[in-house]
Amino acid sequence: MPAPATTYERIVYKNPSEHHYMKVCLEFQDRGVGLNAAQFKQLLISALKDLFGEVDAALPLDILTYEEKTLSAILRICSSGLVKLWSSLTLLGSYKGKKCAFRVIQV
Secondary structure (H helix, E strand, O other): OOOOOOOOOOOOOOOOOOEEEEEEEEEEEOOOOOOOOHHHHHHHHHHHHHHOHHHOOOOEEEEEEEEOOEEEEEEEEEEHHHHHHHHHHOOEEEEEOEEEEEEEOOO
């Protein structure tokens, strides 16, 4: 007997929300690299600054939770800055000379 089909529901809000939330994880090619919450936020800001300049590096960005063991965080960004943050995280390739990549787990 075949398994029942899974159904998904798409919800579209007509009133845009003020903020978006992203769950992200930072992965390094080499093991053993650690960052505290302040270093993690500085990395986010420098990624924005490198791609979009000083003005967009000043976007309201908050780290709501940060797990130092896994280098994962839940971020809050103003809706107008979501695409810029996501782009800058995607294009970030290194931190202090060590290769790394951000993985966006959930938005």
